[in-house]
Amino acid sequence: MTADAGPRRVCVCVPARDEAERLPRLLAALAAQDWPSPLPVVVALNNTSDGSRAIAERFASEHEGALTLHLDEQTFPPGAAHAGTARRRAMDLGVAVLGEDDRAILLTTDADARPPRDWVRENVKAIELGVDLVGGALTLDEDEAVPPLVRSRWEALSAYWRAVREIEDEIDPVAWDPWPRHGDHTGGSLATTVAAYRAVGGIPPIPSGEDASFVMAARALGFRLSHPPSVWTRVSARTDARATGGMAAKMKELASSSSHAMAAPSLDQWRERARWRRVVRLAGGDARVAALEAGLPPMTCDVVVVPAAIETAA
Helix, strand or coil, X not given: CCCCCXXXXXXXXXXXXXXXXXXXXXXXXXXXXXXXXXXXXXXXXXXXXXXHHHHHHHHHXXXXXXXXXXXXXXXXXXXXXXXXXXXXXXXXXXXXXXCCCCCCEEEECCCCCECCCCHHHHHHHHHHCCCCEEECEEEECCCCCCCHHHHHHHHHHHHHHHHHHHHHHHHCCCCCCCCCCXXXXXXXXXXXXXXXXXXXXXXXXXXCCHHHHXXXXXXXXXXXXXXXXXXXXXXXXXCXXXXXXXXXXXXXXHHCCCCHHHEECCHHHHHHHHHHHHHHHHHHHHHHHHHHHCCCCCCCCCEEEECCEEEECC
C-alpha cells in the first residue's frame, strides 16, 4: 500500500553494539535535526554488554519532544553477530514503525557517526528530486583527534576518488546522479524508500559489505541512486572496531605503517570500466549495469595512492 502524496515520513535506523560512550553524541545530533519533531529513531542494540540501553533510554526521556526512540535489544549467535544482521534488524524495525508506506524513507547511520543538522532534510530533498536511494559523503569528525598519517592518507584517497568520479562523469554520466557528486553509499549515511527496501528484501545478512550489496541489488531492480554533495555525515577515526570490515577497520589500516590500505586500481582501469558501463547502459540501462557489474571480478589494485600523486606499486 502506498500512502497518498504528502510530506514524507522518515525513520532513522541505527545498529549499535557496546556504544555507551558514543551513542549520546549521535542521539544529540539527531535530536538537533531541523526536521519536524519528534523524529522517529530505531536503535537496535545487538550483543551489547555495556550501559548503552540505559544511556539511550535516559537520553530519550530527556529529549522526548525531539525524538521518538524505539529501542530494541537482541543477542545474535556467534555466526550471525555481524553488521549485516544488525543493520537488517534496525531497518526492518524502521519499516515496522513506518508501516506499509512505500513513499516513506528509511535512513541509516552508524552509532559513532555525527550527522549535521540538515542531514534528514537533505536526504528527503534528494529523494523528492526523483531517486530512490541516497548515499551520504563521509568526512572525519572535526571534534576528534586524528593522527597526521591517517589524515594525510584520508585526504589522498579522497583526491583519488574525486579523480575516479571525474572519469565516470566524463565517459558515462548518469542523468539522476549528476556532477558535482561524491561516491559514498555506506551504512554511515544511506537513505532508501521503503518501496526499494522491500523490493530488495531488506539488508542482506552478510558479515560485511551489506550496504554496498543492498545498493547494488536495488539498482539491479531499476531503483535510482544519487550522491548529492549536500548529503554527508561526520565519521569517527577510531580504530577499535565493532564490525568486521567497517569504518574502524579502515581507520586501523590507515594508521598502519604499511601501504596496503593505500593500494587501489589504476585510473586506466576505471576508464575501461566506465567505457564498459557506457556500452551496457546504452543497451540496457542502469539496472543492466548493476546486474552485470555485480558478477565482474574485482579490479587489480596495481597502484599505491600517496598524497598529491598516484604512484605505480613496485
